[in-house]
Amino acid sequence: MGLTLLGLLENGPRHGYDLKKAYDERFGHDRPVHYGQVYSTLSRLLRDGLVEVNGVEAGGGPDRKRYAITSSGVTDVHGWLTTPEKPELYLQNTLYTKVVLALLSGRVAAEVLDIQRAAHLRAMRELTQRKTNGDLADQLICDHALFHLEADLRWLQLTAARLDQLAKEISS
Amino acid sequence: MTSLNDRSRGTVGSRGRGPGAALARWVGDLVLGVRLAVGGGRTSWVRLALTAVGVGLGVMVLLAATSVPHMLAGRADRGNARAVHFADEPSSPVPGVDAALVTQRNDEFLGRGLQGYLVELTGPAAPHAPGVSRLPGPGEAVLSPALVDLLKSSDGELLRPRFSQRIVGTIGPEGLTGPNELFFYVGADGMRSLPGAARISSFGSGQQSSQISGLELLLIILGAATFLIPVVVFVATSTRLAASARDRRLAALRLVGADGKQVRRIAAGESFVGAIVGLVVGAVMFLIAKALVPLISVSALRGGIFSADIRPEWGLVGLIIVGVPLLSVGVAVLSLRRTIIEPLGVVRRAKSARRKLWWRLLPVVAGVGLLATQGSKFANSSSGASETPVIAGIVLLLIAVAVVLPWVVERVVWSLRGGSPAWQLAVRRLQLDSGTSARVVGGVAVVLTGAIALQALFLPAQADADARDSGPVEIRATMNGTSLAEMDKFAAALHGVPGFAGAKVSVAGTILDAEQKYASIEIGSCAELAAHAPLPGCVDGDVFYGKAKVTRGNGQGQDHGQGEPKNNHVLVPTAGQPVWFSGIKDVKASTPPHWTIPAVKGTVQLSEQRSDGGLLLVTPAALAGVRTISVFAASNVKLQTSDPRTVEYARNALFPLGWNANVMAFNLVADGGNSEYLLIKRVLNIGSVITLLLAAASLMVVALEQIRERRRALAVLVANGTQRVVLARSLLWQMAIPIVLAVAIAVGAGLGLAALLLAVVSDHPVLFDWPTIGIFSGAGLVAVLGVTVLTLPSLWRAASVEGLRGE
Amino acid sequence: MTAREHPTEQAADGPPLLEAQELRKSFGATPALDGASLRVRAGEVLAVMGPSGSGKSTLLHCLAGIMPPDSGRVLYQGAELSALPDGPRSELRRTEFGFVFQFGQLVPELTCLENVALPLRLGGMKRKEAERSATEWLERLEVADVAGKRPGEASGGQGQRVAVARAMVTTPKVIFADEPTGALDTLNGERVMQLLVGAAKDTNAAVVLVTHEPRVAAYSDREVVVRDGKSLEVELSR
Numbered sequence A: 001m002g003l004t005l006l007g008l009l010e011n012g013p014r015h016g017y018d019l020k021k022a023y024d025e026r027f028g029h030d031r032p033v034h035y036g037q038v039y040s041t042l043s044r045l046l047r048d049g050l051v052e053v054n055g056v057e058a059g060g061g062p063d064r065k066r067y068a069i070t071s072s073g074v075t076d077v078h079g080w081l082t083t084p085e086k087p088e089l090y091l092q093n094t095l096y097t098k099v100v101l102a103l104l105s106g107r108v109a110a111e112v113l114d115i116q117r118a119a120h121l122r123a124m125r126e127l128t129q130r131k132t133n134g135d136l137a138d139q140l141i142c143d144h145a146l147f148h149l150e151a152d153l154r155w156l157q158l159t160a161a162r163l164d165q166l167a168k169e170i171s172s
Numbered sequence B: 001m002t003s004l005n006d007r008s009r010g011t012v013g014s015r016g017r018g019p020g021a022a023l024a025r026w027v028g029d030l031v032l033g034v035r036l037a038v039g040g041g042r043t044s045w046v047r048l049a050l051t052a053v054g055v056g057l058g059v060m061v062l063l064a065a066t067s068v069p070h071m072l073a074g075r076a077d078r079g080n081a082r083a084v085h086f087a088d089e090p091s092s093p094v095p096g097v098d099a100a101l102v103t104q105r106n107d108e109f110l111g112r113g114l115q116g117y118l119v120e121l122t123g124p125a126a127p128h129a130p131g132v133s134r135l136p137g138p139g140e141a142v143l144s145p146a147l148v149d150l151l152k153s154s155d156g157e158l159l160r161p162r163f164s165q166r167i168v169g170t171i172g173p174e175g176l177t178g179p180n181e182l183f184f185y186v187g188a189d190g191m192r193s194l195p196g197a198a199r200i201s202s203f204g205s206g207q208q209s210s211q212i213s214g215l216e217l218l219l220i221i222l223g224a225a226t227f228l229i230p231v232v233v234f235v236a237t238s239t240r241l242a243a244s245a246r247d248r249r250l251a252a253l254r255l256v257g258a259d260g261k262q263v264r265r266i267a268a269g270e271s272f273v274g275a276i277v278g279l280v281v282g283a284v285m286f287l288i289a290k291a292l293v294p295l296i297s298v299s300a301l302r303g304g305i306f307s308a309d310i311r312p313e314w315g316l317v318g319l320i321i322v323g324v325p326l327l328s329v330g331v332a333v334l335s336l337r338r339t340i341i342e343p344l345g346v347v348r349r350a351k352s353a354r355r356k357l358w359w360r361l362l363p364v365v366a367g368v369g370l371l372a373t374q375g376s377k378f379a380n381s382s383s384g385a386s387e388t389p390v391i392a393g394i395v396l397l398l399i400a401v402a403v404v405l406p407w408v409v410e411r412v413v414w415s416l417r418g419g420s421p422a423w424q425l426a427v428r429r430l431q432l433d434s435g436t437s438a439r440v441v442g443g444v445a446v447v448l449t450g451a452i453a454l455q456a457l458f459l460p461a462q463a464d465a466d467a468r469d470s471g472p473v474e475i476r477a478t479m480n481g482t483s484l485a486e487m488d489k490f491a492a493a494l495h496g497v498p499g500f501a502g503a504k505v506s507v508a509g510t511i512l513d514a515e516q517k518y519a520s521i522e523i524g525s526c527a528e529l530a531a532h533a534p535l536p537g538c539v540d541g542d543v544f545y546g547k548a549k550v551t552r553g554n555g556q557g558q559d560h561g562q563g564e565p566k567n568n569h570v571l572v573p574t575a576g577q578p579v580w581f582s583g584i585k586d587v588k589a590s591t592p593p594h595w596t597i598p599a600v601k602g603t604v605q606l607s608e609q610r611s612d613g614g615l616l617l618v619t620p621a622a623l624a625g626v627r628t629i630s631v632f633a634a635s636n637v638k639l640q641t642s643d644p645r646t647v648e649y650a651r652n653a654l655f656p657l658g659w660n661a662n663v664m665a666f667n668l669v670a671d672g673g674n675s676e677y678l679l680i681k682r683v684l685n686i687g688s689v690i691t692l693l694l695a696a697a698s699l700m701v702v703a704l705e706q707i708r709e710r711r712r713a714l715a716v717l718v719a720n721g722t723q724r725v726v727l728a729r730s731l732l733w734q735m736a737i738p739i740v741l742a743v744a745i746a747v748g749a750g751l752g753l754a755a756l757l758l759a760v761v762s763d764h765p766v767l768f769d770w771p772t773i774g775i776f777s778g779a780g781l782v783a784v785l786g787v788t789v790l791t792l793p794s795l796w797r798a799a800s801v802e803g804l805r806g807e
Numbered sequence C: 001m002t003a004r005e006h007p008t009e010q011a012a013d014g015p016p017l018l019e020a021q022e023l024r025k026s027f028g029a030t031p032a033l034d035g036a037s038l039r040v041r042a043g044e045v046l047a048v049m050g051p052s053g054s055g056k057s058t059l060l061h062c063l064a065g066i067m068p069p070d071s072g073r074v075l076y077q078g079a080e081l082s083a084l085p086d087g088p089r090s091e092l093r094r095t096e097f098g099f100v101f102q103f104g105q106l107v108p109e110l111t112c113l114e115n116v117a118l119p120l121r122l123g124g125m126k127r128k129e130a131e132r133s134a135t136e137w138l139e140r141l142e143v144a145d146v147a148g149k150r151p152g153e154a155s156g157g158q159g160q161r162v163a164v165a166r167a168m169v170t171t172p173k174v175i176f177a178d179e180p181t182g183a184l185d186t187l188n189g190e191r192v193m194q195l196l197v198g199a200a201k202d203t204n205a206a207v208v209l210v211t212h213e214p215r216v217a218a219y220s221d222r223e224v225v226v227r228d229g230k231s232l233e234v235e236l237s238r
């Protein structure tokens, strides 16, 4: 959140309230952030010397301060953007646990997978719907989620195809 | 495609140095081509098989064509070996051989020629006749196997009365021109007095075959070019089957980095395989055809062809063995231009550049030029020197048809638009690749052009034959005899045949004096003789001399004086002159005269012209008491019936009179062939038909190949609910459009060629036989229809669900 | 919570437009379909999923009347499809159904415009009129610029869109799409799916969408899974 706000400030100084609006517009999606959260983050950034107060509106209240990014703030944003995110590994996926448990307890594991597949597809369907009606930003965000879901779904299909093998290994 | 790339990498990538490496690269490319031809699974095998069959058919026809000279020579040699030289003076005796008296008989049975000899042996050491182990004695006969078979069959029933002799042997192949020839040796006696009999000590004549005239030679050249050029076109087309698929494959190779030369070498290797397999297939088909040929008894083949007579000319065989692979490789390499220049367009099936016209017109210009400038020399000389330009001109013009046609097809097809979906599918298909169909159809066009030109050339020769054919059946019955009683029997027998009751029989002969001067006599009652001239006061026993009508300017020699013959071989009869009857062997001044001319009652003026100046009109009683006589009875009857058996009834009625009686039917002559034209025409027509069939077969092969290539598109169309009839119609259009264009061009070019040849080379008037032209053109169209129908099953198969599955 | 095999009847939607009952089909010894059933309602997009070789295409061919099943019935608007003779069945395919395949479905020698106009012309429409509708559809699918080109000269994505236009031009009631994006990259695949589904929704056409790609199947309203020739559908409670 802090880095995101810094990134938004890179384009020019802003009031705290403008900052919240810009954030909501671009990244908030369905859930707008609380102003308090923005304010507390800004004060942390101020403390760390990453932003500075650029001016106060005359006759304004406490939230009429204008913030600007400092050069160390710019350095931080640059560092963040050029550092790759650590790929997340889901080795202890709950789905895998469910399948193994179903096999161990003698249930029909395929059913677990089928239901999960249907659920995944339903989620994908909703995302596709939203994507179709949304703008480019929506499309990119939905696609990101879709690809993730698709990856899961592919795993589900593959697992379904290998259930017999898995059952053999577990029972041995 | 990946496997292709893998394969090609070995050759495409390696770029060694030095001649060894270059050679290795060469061989590598060729081998890759070979592997492309055979290594692509079922598809390549099917394509290779189609190519092999196509090339094979062509090779078979070429081999057959090279066998023709041997075949004709063999027939002529055997014909000459059994020929008899009918000279007036007897041939010099051969020691140890007892001479035989021989006379030739030409008969016919239901339109089939029937020939043979009557022989009378004078001793045990008879001359040897080829294929005959023992010449027959009286009451015996030696027949050809085909004649024996015919007599045994139910068809031969009407013929049996004529061969009642004991059959003592059959004629071996060395004594026959063909396996189905009807030939006989019949033993006879009393031939000493038979007119026209020869005394021989050996069979065979050293006779040369008849000289071929300029026009005939022209016909032969035109005919041979007509049906050999399409065969070559056909072979070239067959090696380029599936050209578009092959081009795409080669273009893909080009895209992965093969250079132009390599692509050419690969293509060469690929088409080389097809050509070689085709040669083998062709040789096998030729051997099969050779074995089957004796079974064919088309009357046009005149007695059929011995299998052994079909021997290819080895030099020409060598030419075929070298030429066919060269041709196919050459065509494959030459047609790669586009693949090499714009491989991407080939792979993506983009439009190709338009064909160029100018070089296609070169053969037209050259051909017309040659014929126009050199043709008249040909007409004026009979030496061989002027033949080459004329042959070259004809061949160039025929080639021009094949070469110009693709351009015309392309232009026309590009200008077509609209129409029904079927039409549109066909037109668009042709627009994308009209080359293959145009090439095949080019063969058809050449055949038609040649055939039409031939028709026009034949027409002058045929004109009078046609006039005769259109009339009613004319029958001529003749008989040689040695007594007037025989003549009476002849007349009686003839008058007994239905339809011959009132037939007029004239009896004629020739008399010679001691100096071998001759005169014609006609014997009949006063009433019969009065047909020639009024005979005042005629009674039986009278003799009149009729002088021929005098004409001017025909240079025949009777245009001087009052019919006084200038010809000093002609005898002017005078009373008391001793004469001999001509036609009897051993006529010598030493033998006593046969007859002494009685007083001539009067000289009358004949209403006809005669080359011998006159005719002695004799009533029977004037010949009473003459013991040796030789006369000839003839009756011409026009029959209104078209029943061919009428003639056979007449022949059987006259049979008891012996072989001296003969009946000929004039427009039933199915293979009379006294005209060389008829034979040449027949052979060429057969050739044209074969070529047309060949072209149809190749059209079919091309169609099958195209269907195979478009399987998926067809299957999708059917899945989409396209009516099958639309697909069938589109296939029909696709074949019909080029064919119609080919026929149109062929008619134009054929008529033009004929007009040119007739006007320049020979001085015959230009006449066209439209019905025949129609038949030839129709045959082309029927071929298309037939091919379409035959192709439909594979169209349905291709358009099934199978086609929807991935490639 | 779950219903295996056949979905429960949804009476509210009325009778299905197209229904397969217990289809079986073998190719020699290979069973391709082994009791597959499904229903398609008017205007819905049904995804048929499953691993490759499971019998999806065979099921589609049987449903569309391109291929008769060995046993079982296909009902279109209540009438049995396999009982129809070839002629009317072809006509049905031409007028009521549309097809989009994975590749190679356009007639290579016709231009794209002519390809799209072809189904109309086969139905007897005049060329001008057919080409006018075809142009409209090409515009709608954003490929008006390839109208005069041959399929070989268009890109894969453009070709598939032309194919969709051809499937839609007769305003069919059912569109059968067999891996319509199988030969395309993601972006082109998405675009083709959006256009296909959008056009189908606009004309209230049902779509039978055979695919093994989840992202493509996500364009559907409902999915059926084919596994070893058997169909299977999962109903999730909300």
Ligand SMILES: Nc1ncnc2c1ncn2[C@@H]1O[C@H](COP(=O)(O)OP(=O)(O)O)[C@@H](O)[C@H]1O
Residues within 6 Å of the ligand: B802, B805, C027, C028, C030, C031, C032, C050, C051, C052, C053, C054, C055, C056, C057, C058, C059
């Ligand atoms: N025409 C055919 N001949 C033989 N086997 C076929 C034919 N069509 C399909 N099959 C077989 O039927 C099975 C199902 O094929 P298909 O329906 O194409 O599967 P999918 O479309 O799901 O990949 C496969 O095993 C395939 O090999």
Ligand SMILES: [Mg+2]
Residues within 6 Å of the ligand: C056, C057, C058, C178
């Ligand atoms: Mg499939």
